[in-house]
Amino acid sequence: MFLWVHYADMVIALVQLPVAVVAWWAATGRRDPSRTSVAAFTVLLGTAVLRLAAGVVLLRWGWEFAGPRLVWVVPALLVAATTYLAWRRPGRWSGGAGAVAGAAGTVSVAAMALLAGVGPAAAAGGAIIAASMLGYAYRRLPRRPAPARAGRWRAAVRAAAGVASVAAATVALSTASALPARSSMTGGAVDDGGGTAAGHRHPGGISVTELTGADSGDATVRRFTLTAQEATVRLDSGARVAAWTFDGVTPGPQLVVRHGDLVEVTLVNRLPGVGVTVHWHGVDVPNAMDGVAGVTQDAVAPGASFVYRFRASRAGTYWYHSHEMSSVQVRRGLFGALVVLPRDAPAQQDAVDETVLRHTWGDEDGVATLGLAAGVQRRSVPVGRPVRLRLVNTDGKPATFAVTGAPVRVVAIDGTDVHEPGVLPGARILVGGGARYDVEFTMPDAPVTLRADGPGIVYSPRGDAGPDRAAPEPALLDPARYGARTATPFAADSRFDRRFVLRVDERLGFYDGRPAVRYTLNGASFPDVPMLMVAGGDLVEVTYVNRSGQHHPMHLHGHHMLVLSRDGRATTGSPWWVDTLDVGPGETYRVAFRADNPGLWMDHCHDLEHAANGMILHLGYTGVTSPFLTGSGTPNHPE
Numbered sequence: 001m002f003l004w005v006h007y008a009d010m011v012i013a014l015v016q017l018p019v020a021v022v023a024w025w026a027a028t029g030r031r032d033p034s035r036t037s038v039a040a041f042t043v044l045l046g047t048a049v050l051r052l053a054a055g056v057v058l059l060r061w062g063w064e065f066a067g068p069r070l071v072w073v074v075p076a077l078l079v080a081a082t083t084y085l086a087w088r089r090p091g092r093w094s095g096g097a098g099a100v101a102g103a104a105g106t107v108s109v110a111a112m113a114l115l116a117g118v119g120p121a122a123a124a125g126g127a128i129i130a131a132s133m134l135g136y137a138y139r140r141l142p143r144r145p146a147p148a149r150a151g152r153w154r155a156a157v158r159a160a161a162g163v164a165s166v167a168a169a170t171v172a173l174s175t176a177s178a179l180p181a182r183s184s185m186t187g188g189a190v191d192d193g194g195g196t197a198a199g200h201r202h203p204g205g206i207s208v209t210e211l212t213g214a215d216s217g218d219a220t221v222r223r224f225t226l227t228a229q230e231a232t233v234r235l236d237s238g239a240r241v242a243a244w245t246f247d248g249v250t251p252g253p254q255l256v257v258r259h260g261d262l263v264e265v266t267l268v269n270r271l272p273g274v275g276v277t278v279h280w281h282g283v284d285v286p287n288a289m290d291g292v293a294g295v296t297q298d299a300v301a302p303g304a305s306f307v308y309r310f311r312a313s314r315a316g317t318y319w320y321h322s323h324e325m326s327s328v329q330v331r332r333g334l335f336g337a338l339v340v341l342p343r344d345a346p347a348q349q350d351a352v353d354e355t356v357l358r359h360t361w362g363d364e365d366g367v368a369t370l371g372l373a374a375g376v377q378r379r380s381v382p383v384g385r386p387v388r389l390r391l392v393n394t395d396g397k398p399a400t401f402a403v404t405g406a407p408v409r410v411v412a413i414d415g416t417d418v419h420e421p422g423v424l425p426g427a428r429i430l431v432g433g434g435a436r437y438d439v440e441f442t443m444p445d446a447p448v449t450l451r452a453d454g455p456g457i458v459y460s461p462r463g464d465a466g467p468d469r470a471a472p473e474p475a476l477l478d479p480a481r482y483g484a485r486t487a488t489p490f491a492a493d494s495r496f497d498r499r500f501v502l503r504v505d506e507r508l509g510f511y512d513g514r515p516a517v518r519y520t521l522n523g524a525s526f527p528d529v530p531m532l533m534v535a536g537g538d539l540v541e542v543t544y545v546n547r548s549g550q551h552h553p554m555h556l557h558g559h560h561m562l563v564l565s566r567d568g569r570a571t572t573g574s575p576w577w578v579d580t581l582d583v584g585p586g587e588t589y590r591v592a593f594r595a596d597n598p599g600l601w602m603d604h605c606h607d608l609e610h611a612a613n614g615m616i617l618h619l620g621y622t623g624v625t626s627p628f629l630t631g632s633g634t635p636n637h638p639e
């Protein structure tokens with residue numbers, strides 16, 4: 001329903017734009033009113049009423065959703081169109097064309113601003129249209145009848161002016177969206193969330209490079225090397241993919257460590273001509289080890305290397321991936337799983353523990369695989385064995401994983417154990433982009449099927465069973481209601497030191513000079529989204545409001561967020577901790593976290609295409625600075 005209203009409204013807005021241009025054109029023409037102008041304004045009036053209705057329906061999702069339409073866009077359209085239709089007789093005003101042009105201008109500007117975003121770029125475009133209309137109205141003021149030839153000349157000028165203003169507006173929007181060649185994460189605007197932001201640029205600050213964490217103490221050190229290199233991999237269909245890999249395989253080598261280990265990974269770059277980094281997705285590493293090009297380090301150049309060191313401070317399922325040109329590099333294969341086992345868990349020699357990474361090759365509509373198999377894989381598991389499946393979605397779009405054939409428990413979400421997970425007859429889980437869900441079952445004397453929106457795996461005692469297509473579809477897991485409540489370090493009624501609201505909108509416009517569908521955060525795109533400023537120790541609340549028609553898996557680096565409520569209703573199950581929260585169309589989530597890991601942290605949509613179109617902001621701690629820069633004039637393009 002939300003999607004329906006949202007996109008209907010958007011389509012109407014798209015229709016309104018050319019109609020508004022026609023209205024302006026006709027209303028400023030020689031004959032005023034003309035039949036065309038009356039028709040165009042009537043269409044604008046009718047469609048504005050439809051959009052008013054859409055706004056009223058959206059009240060069901062809250063004022064955040066309905067407000068911008070009801071307060072600004074629709075009234076502007078209604079007033080302009082009604083004024084024109086009511087007062088369209090020529091001569092009503094002396095030089096009435098000026099007022100008429102003004103009415104038409106309001107409509108065009110309103111429609112345009114809605115489409116392009118109410119930012120400086122839209123304002124510039126609107127100003128150009130408005131100025132050209134005023135100029136035209138002024139030229140009309142002496143109302144002497146013009147000879148026919150002058151009339152034709154005037155029409156030509158008018159046409160040229162119209163085309164020129166549309167072209168100028170387009171160029172203005174496009175150039176205004178160009179990204180700076182070098183930008184610093186600590187140089188821009190900040191949002192202090194109701195606290196004080198002072199000091200994030202003050203001289204004696206600490207650099208991200210110094211935030212390397214405490215020393216190793218007596219921890220066991222686990223060393224790995226990951227070499228980024230090209231490789232041709234084969235999918236089960238026989239298709240060959242020219243991939244970018246860690247160590248020649250994709251998914252990259254699975255790194256398995258124990259809770260408390262000191263992990264030391266040397267990244268070596270053997271890719272031709274491109275930089276690379278490794279980001280430890282979901283692990284709350286010290287900031288200097290976060291692997292974000294241009295924020296916590298420079299991208300590692302071809303031939304160079306970089307050593308990451310961090311403590312595996314929580315047991316759970318994580319993954320790693322490049323955070324340089326991540327929308328391209330992750331898609332091409334630069335990712336793998338990181339599994340942190342509990343410190344003292346008895347070695348369950350015979351337990352099956354399988355990490356299942358779902359990945360789509362090619363573009364968004366490419367081939368979806370588990371590992372490298374797009375088809376159904378078969379595994380043999382003896383009856384009675386405990387099985388743990390670690391489900392990872394490496395794509396941006398959510399994927400539905402379903403396990404049928406055995407009673408299951410969903411034991412962990414984003415690397416955090418679920419408290420007292422109940423036994424379900426089967427599980428169907430919407431795993432958002434970048435998120436992980438761990439599922440356990442005991443192997444029965446019958447096949448168990450895992451399906452992941454296409455590819456699948458069948459576990460059976462002899463490994464020969466096919467998928468059970470007749471299995472009833474399990475109910476969709478609601479993590480807000482699953483498991484049992486238990487104490488949390490803070491809760492919905494805690495006193496928060498900072499509160500932030502991040503509103504996501506969907507806009508057609510330009511990003512970095514290219515036409516793009518932009519998903520803006522509070523109306524802005526990277527690097528213009530104000531940084532969320534916190535001080536060490538703050539308790540921080542963030543509300544995500546998704547007013548767009550797409551899912552946005554919001555990923556905060558370096559912290560785990562406790563989900564407090566969804567659409568205004570408190571969560572009631574096990575504490576639901578996430579590092580990547582899929583916020584669906586029309587949804588509002590309130591989350592909270594403790595600012596206990598100083599640094600500069602990316603907070604972005606893990607639909608990496610969206611991130612590449614600007615859906616990125618940062619969380620900054622007062623006093624933390626970064627020497628690194630992003631942009632075309634630097635080696636760093638984190639998105």
Ligand code: C2O
Binds near residue numbers: 321
């Ligand atoms: Cu998995 Cu900022 O990334």
Ligand code: CU
Binds near residue numbers: 551605
């Ligand atoms: Cu997104």
